Amino acid sequence: GKGAVPTTNVTLAAAKTTCRARGRRLCRRREWRGACGGSKYPYRGDYDAARCNTVAPGGIPRGVLPAGSKSRCKGGFGTYDMTGNVAEWTSDGTVNGGSAYKDGASATCYRSSRRTGGSPYVGFRCCADPIRNEPQNEGESP
Numbered sequence: 001g002k003g004a005v006p007t008t009n010v011t012l013a014a015a016k017t018t019c020r021a022r023g024r025r026l027c028r029r030r031e032w033r034g035a036c037g038g039s040k041y042p043y044r045g046d047y048d049a050a051r052c053n054t055v056a057p058g059g060i061p062r063g064v065l066p067a068g069s070k071s072r073c074k075g076g077f078g079t080y081d082m083t084g085n086v087a088e089w090t091s092d093g094t095v096n097g098g099s100a101y102k103d104g105a106s107a108t109c110y111r112s113s114r115r116t117g118g119s120p121y122v123g124f125r126c127c128a129d130p131i132r133n134e135p136q137n138e139g140e141s142p
Contacts, residue, residue: 005067007124009120009122010122012089019124032127034077036075037082053070054103055101055102055103084100085099086121089123095122096111
C-alpha cells in the first residue's frame with residue numbers, strides 16, 4: 001500500500017502465495033498493463049526521469065522508495081509506481097514496469113521479461129476481481 005516499501009526478493013511462487021493469503025491473486029499481465037495507464041508511461045507523454053523512480057543520470061541505480069513517494073508517477077486508475085521503483089511479477093511469470101535500476105527505454109508499461117527468481121528490484125502487486133452486488137429482495141435495505 002501507499003507509503004510502504006515494496007516487498008522484494010520474492011519468487012513468482014512466493015508472490016502468488018502471498019496474494020492468495022490476502023484473498024487476492026497475482027495480476028495478469030494484460031490487467032497490469034491496463035492499470036499502468038494504456039500508454040508507454042503511466043503519466044502519458046515522453047519519458048520524464050523526474051516523474052518515476054528510475055535510474056539516476058549517469059546510469060546509477062536508485063534505492064527502492066516507499067510506494068507513492070513519486071506522486072507524479074501515477075497511472076490512469078490512480079495506481080502508483082507502475083514504472084520504476086520495482087519491477088512487478090505478473091501471473092504469467094514475467095516482470096513488468098522496470099525498476100529503479102532501469103531507464104526510460106526499459107521502465108515502461110509495455111516492457112516485460114522472464115525471470116527465474118526474485119531480486120532486490122523485483123516485487124509484486126496483488127489484484128482482485130470486482131465485487132458483484134447481488135440484487136436485493138424487495139423490501140430489503142442494502
